[in-house]
Amino acid sequence: MHSCCASNSPSRPPRTVTVADPLLLANPLALVTGEMAREVAASQGVCGRPLIRRVLDRDTGTDTQVAIPCGSTRERVCPACAAKARRLRIQQCAEGWHRDTEPERACDHDPDAGDGVDQEDEDDSSSGEAGSRRARSTKRRSDAPDLPRVPVEDRTIGRTYTSPQGREYRPSMFLTLTLPSYGAVRAGAPLDPDTYDYRRAALDAVVFPRLVDRFWQNLRRVAGYRVQYFAAVEPQHRLAPHLHAAIRGTIPRKVIKQVVEATYLQVWWPAFDEPVYVHRKPCWDGHDYCDPDTGELLPTWQEALDQADPDTPAHVARFGAQYDLAGIIAPSKDADRAIRYLTKYLTKSIADAYAPSDDDDLPPDPRYLAHIDRLHDELQFLPCGERCANWLRYGIQPLDAGPGLVAGRCGGKAHDRDHLGLGGRRVLVSRQWSGKTLSEHRADRATVVREALEAAGMLAPEIERMAATVLAKDGKPRFVWTDTRPDATTYVTLVLAAIAEQQCWRAQYQAAKEAADLVDNSSADTGPPP
Known part of the structure; x- marks a missing residue:
C-alpha cells in the first residue's frame, strides 16, 4: 500500500x-x-475527487461508506472522469455515423440525447413568453440568398453506392463551420486589440447554438432526407466557437455552401447599445425594479419589446465564409481519426483549450491571456438571454424579474471565463442519431465487460450493488443512501480502495480478453467440429 x-x-x-x-x-x-x-x-484512471456516501443495508444492519465518481467532464477537474465521458461520446458518435438501418425509435425523452432542433421553428419571432407572438418582419433578409424547399424522404440513413468493381459502400460527411472574422489575429491574439470587434464576437458566441440550430433546419429542407448528426462546439485558437459535425449520408458540396451562405439568426431583443446604469444600480421596490434616484419604474421586458423597432433586430449572426467538408467511408482510419478530432477538446474549457497547461514548459503568452480577459470582460455585462440580470444595466427589467438581480452578476454560464459565451451544451446530437440514449450507451459498455468476464468464468461486478431500487423483505428500499463528511484518513482510504478495485477489474478483464483470443485462435487452427 x-x-x-x-x-x-x-x-x-x-x-x-x-x-x-x-x-x-x-x-x-x-x-x-x-x-x-x-x-x-x-x-490509474480512477476518480480522485469522488463523492462519499453512507449506505445502510437494512437487511444486515451493516453501514458502509462508498466512493462515487464525480462525473466531471473537465480534465482540469478530474482527468479520469473526463476521459471516461469522452470515450462514451466517441462510442456514441461511432455507432450512429454510418448506420445502414433506421434507428428503432427517437430518444427525445432523454435530455442528453436531443438538441431541440427538430422543433423546426419558422422564425425567431417569439417574444420569450410562452405561446405569444409579436408582430415583426418575417421577410427573408435581402442580403441572404433564398433556399429551395424539396420533398423530404422519410429516412435518416444515407444512400448506398456501388463501385465499378461491384463493391457497395455508404459514405457520410465530416463538416466544420466557423464564425466570421472580427479582426486580424496572429497566434490566436488580435494584432490590434483596439479595433478588434469584441462586442460582436461576444454576441455571436452567446447565440452560436441557436445559429447552429437554424443551419440544421435549413439543411434538412434542401437535403431531401431527415439529416442526422453528431456535433461538437469547440473554440478556435482565436476563441471564436466553431462546429465539427459528423453527418450521416452525403449532401452535394454546392448545397452545403448554399445553406451556409443563406443561414442567419436574427435576435429580437430590445436595443442595448448604450448602458443606462454604470455607477448606479436599479432598486427593487418589492414588485419591480426602479430608478434609484427618481423611483420611476423600469420598463418590463414586454414593454421594452413593444418599444423596439419591429423591422430591426438587435443582432444578426452569420457563419464565416470558410467551411470544410470531407467525405468519410467507414470502417477506415479516416473515420477513426475524424471521431477523435471531433471529440478532441470536449474535456477542456473554452479558455483552456489552447492555453498552456501546468505541464507545459512554455510560459503563457501575455497577449493571448489579455485576449481571453478582454473577451471575458465584454461578456460580463452583455445579456445572455431574456432573463439575464444584465438587462438592468440597460434600464430594462429582465423577463420574470425577481429580487436580488445585479448587473454583472448573472448566473448564466455564458458569462464565465471557462465558457466565454457558450452557455449551452458542447455536444449536440440529433434525436435519431443512434437510437439510444447516452445512458443506454453507458450500459452497453458495461454489458460488454460483464459478458467478457462471464465467458471467461470470472465473477463480474454486481449490476445492482447497493442500488436504491433493490427492495427489502418489507417492500421498502433495502439500501438507504445518505450524505456524509468523512475525515481525511477515511477519504484517502476510500480513494485507495477504489484504485485497488479498479486495478483488479482491469486485470480480470484483460485476462478474459486474452482467454477469448486463445479460444478463437484454437478454433481457427483446428477447424469446425465434425
Missing part, C-alpha cells in the same frame, strides 16, 4: 517522504495526503 501511494504521476517530480515517528510506521496511511491519493488515482 505504501509503495503504491508513494508513486507519482509522470508529469510531476517524485515526492520524497521521510519517516521519523515510529507511530507512522504502524499506520502507513498517515503518510498519504489527499493530494497524493488524487495523483495516484489520476495515473
Whole structure:
C-alpha cells in the first residue's frame, strides 16, 4: 500500500517522504495526503475527487461508506472522469455515423440525447413568453440568398453506392463551420486589440447554438432526407466557437455552401447599445425594479419589446465564409481519426483549450491571456438571454424579474471565463442519431465487460450493488443512501480502495480478453467440429 501511494504521476517530480515517528510506521496511511491519493488515482484512471456516501443495508444492519465518481467532464477537474465521458461520446458518435438501418425509435425523452432542433421553428419571432407572438418582419433578409424547399424522404440513413468493381459502400460527411472574422489575429491574439470587434464576437458566441440550430433546419429542407448528426462546439485558437459535425449520408458540396451562405439568426431583443446604469444600480421596490434616484419604474421586458423597432433586430449572426467538408467511408482510419478530432477538446474549457497547461514548459503568452480577459470582460455585462440580470444595466427589467438581480452578476454560464459565451451544451446530437440514449450507451459498455468476464468464468461486478431500487423483505428500499463528511484518513482510504478495485477489474478483464483470443485462435487452427 505504501509503495503504491508513494508513486507519482509522470508529469510531476517524485515526492520524497521521510519517516521519523515510529507511530507512522504502524499506520502507513498517515503518510498519504489527499493530494497524493488524487495523483495516484489520476495515473490509474480512477476518480480522485469522488463523492462519499453512507449506505445502510437494512437487511444486515451493516453501514458502509462508498466512493462515487464525480462525473466531471473537465480534465482540469478530474482527468479520469473526463476521459471516461469522452470515450462514451466517441462510442456514441461511432455507432450512429454510418448506420445502414433506421434507428428503432427517437430518444427525445432523454435530455442528453436531443438538441431541440427538430422543433423546426419558422422564425425567431417569439417574444420569450410562452405561446405569444409579436408582430415583426418575417421577410427573408435581402442580403441572404433564398433556399429551395424539396420533398423530404422519410429516412435518416444515407444512400448506398456501388463501385465499378461491384463493391457497395455508404459514405457520410465530416463538416466544420466557423464564425466570421472580427479582426486580424496572429497566434490566436488580435494584432490590434483596439479595433478588434469584441462586442460582436461576444454576441455571436452567446447565440452560436441557436445559429447552429437554424443551419440544421435549413439543411434538412434542401437535403431531401431527415439529416442526422453528431456535433461538437469547440473554440478556435482565436476563441471564436466553431462546429465539427459528423453527418450521416452525403449532401452535394454546392448545397452545403448554399445553406451556409443563406443561414442567419436574427435576435429580437430590445436595443442595448448604450448602458443606462454604470455607477448606479436599479432598486427593487418589492414588485419591480426602479430608478434609484427618481423611483420611476423600469420598463418590463414586454414593454421594452413593444418599444423596439419591429423591422430591426438587435443582432444578426452569420457563419464565416470558410467551411470544410470531407467525405468519410467507414470502417477506415479516416473515420477513426475524424471521431477523435471531433471529440478532441470536449474535456477542456473554452479558455483552456489552447492555453498552456501546468505541464507545459512554455510560459503563457501575455497577449493571448489579455485576449481571453478582454473577451471575458465584454461578456460580463452583455445579456445572455431574456432573463439575464444584465438587462438592468440597460434600464430594462429582465423577463420574470425577481429580487436580488445585479448587473454583472448573472448566473448564466455564458458569462464565465471557462465558457466565454457558450452557455449551452458542447455536444449536440440529433434525436435519431443512434437510437439510444447516452445512458443506454453507458450500459452497453458495461454489458460488454460483464459478458467478457462471464465467458471467461470470472465473477463480474454486481449490476445492482447497493442500488436504491433493490427492495427489502418489507417492500421498502433495502439500501438507504445518505450524505456524509468523512475525515481525511477515511477519504484517502476510500480513494485507495477504489484504485485497488479498479486495478483488479482491469486485470480480470484483460485476462478474459486474452482467454477469448486463445479460444478463437484454437478454433481457427483446428477447424469446425465434425
